[in-house]
Amino acid sequence: MRISEAGLPRRAGRRFLLALLGLVMAGAGPTAALDAAVRTPVPAATGYRNAREAMRTGMRDYNAGDKEGAARALEYAAGQGHALALWKLGRMYAEGDGVPHDDLKAFEFFSKIADENADEGPEAPNAGVVASAFTALGRYFLDGIKGSYVRSNVERAYDMFNYAATYYGDPNAQYNLARLYLDGTGVTQDPRQAARWFNLAAEKGHPAAQALLGQLLINGQGVTVQRARGLAWLTLARDAADGPKDQWIVTLQEQAMAAANERDRAEAQSQVDGFYRRSAKGR
Template sequence: MRTSRDDPPSRAGLRRLAGALLLGGALLGAALPAGSPAAALDAAVRTPVPASGYRNAREAVRSGVRDYNAGDKEGAARALEYAAGQGHALALWKLGRMYAEGDGVPHDDLKAFEFFSKIADENADEGPDSANATVVASAFTALGRYFLDGIKGSYVRPNVERAYEMFNYAASYYGDPNAQYNLARLYLDGTGVTQDVRQAARWFNLAAEKGHPAAQALLGQMLINGQGVPTQRARGLAWLTLARDAAEGPKDQWIVSLQEQALAAASERDRAEAQAQVDGFYRRSARAR
């Protein structure tokens, strides 16, 4: 069977890969700080876990989600920390997101990295149809982003090869659109891989079909410019229009600008065809729900 760099690693290979996240050394590309035991990579060791006031991890997660939605993020963190100590994947993921964003807790990328690492280590055998699949895929994608830039002042050094492995696994095995988008960016920019705009277009397309706005916008631009794909101006404008429809706030202003430029330059025929494709996309999405 022909294999390529886009083939996801084997289960055994993934287990070794994920396990290395918590054991340090080769995967991190740097030794741990002096005096730091390998166990310090385990988020449960670094995070104080309150005395149990819950019957089980599931109850703690329910309580944490309830507190979070009610605006009590401190209470949510306490409940989630208890569930995380029991290895509950959703609790680990939610805490990772909270620390990554400084959402109700102090911003701490290293702590977030460790929570995501624990998910990868303990759920390496989760299949794409499992209950935890979305959480596991998201954790691998988050780890990929941390490896891309490293975490300043910590043992997590920039490691583009590891970032590629994280993105590629989540994109190929789990079909995660965020991972597919990040993988496409590596190919588009030639970061850690040989630049390959056709591969970039392929991964952007997979993410775009799942409603990823940034992937839709960049794929649309590539189709309009004939970059790595045959020029299809109407289809490119359609993707840009879908991306603009989903754009949120100032962070997505670049999407709005791209769509406005493409629309201004489009012929009436291309505009009409693009709108028909947009309408068709929404109809298919509604049927799929």
Template structure:
């Protein structure tokens, strides 16, 4: 069963979806895993890799184990942190599941294992509810975003196959319901490239703008480029585009963001002096507002 894209699209950034929509999303996730599994190694989305009990630590609660895991992680004992977090995750603690997912996705103190990361993130999605815990909202949104990324590219050698349509569903849900800026950026990229959804530059600009306003530098860069050049029928706003490109350039971090600097340099060099001056004036205004 495929998730209804039209139903998901009706969820605005400020609105919560109905319970029926949540049921559809989670059922779609479970269905995707079952349909894509190899018969000899089928895994249900609700049956995960066993989590060690870590009973020797004698944790009295998942919260205590989580605190111990965070403390040990910050102290540099990542193996100890993983053991504590695994206990909390075994009790269904969302933050512990999310942290373990990130650790396995990045090979941070544990062997790199995207499938384990996928399954930890899936457990968060499985357990999410309409009402939700505000403290876990960011964690849940991030989990749906991570699932979208895995569905987009697939996980080689596993039952998780590339599925851009499913990736769209995950990004759209995380972007609309949780307002996750990474999901908003990824959703915009799908609309820009026509990947998993019909290409729509205006929708791409809309989602880039939502992420850009939250300080997402790649979104700021691509939105700025679209506005400077009026790409895909998006109304040309050269000065505003230069402002976004400058903010993106100022927030660029390391070599992974070299493309942002290159995009800024290209557009700034092609801009008129009047547009540059107007952009600098607006940037001074933005800076003065931030300092208040």
């Protein structure tokens, strides 16, 4: 099952993108600001010549373990509109990484990226950051943020995921979009569409997408039964599994391996080897 990515034209119209961003802005109340700088003022005395220098300092401090210093430097760069600094701060606040956990601040930083990069195309240097921001916004819209103006809105979540998945080809967005179709969340349940989006993300090495695509192929859910191919995807997913959070992937693969016959196991291993050879050539 090989599928080309389809959706928006290579250059999405600015009118479309601004309309999509309007969905983000609509999440706020009449007086709520999406600009994270409003809630996170930049210190007056910075000592940085420009945003790039502050960004470099911030990442150097972060890697050295000085996350408080990193946050100060990144806030300066973010205040100058540096997309990567905004993204890094968003991740730090979302994960409580060196700063207090604050989903609303994270949401605002990601929103600022989306708002200020309306003209960024999929080949632009910041494309990965912008796509990641849209995907993060989609996840926040799925559940909302308790005690804030960000309410759960599955339609907006779908729009965020769909935009990042189709225009930027972002594998995390493709995975999240597939989950909406698989679970019937905000859309008509459609395992075939789920398999399509899982496949696109799986080809890019997304472990969770590989695992769920493998399950669909083994069970013939939305696709023709292909047990060996399904087992191959599950094996690739297990190889990339990352600690306790991915234990479910390990469990699925072990169950599928135990239920497979020798022929399917051998064919699956051959496909896994072929995937790694192709990946090595592409480097």
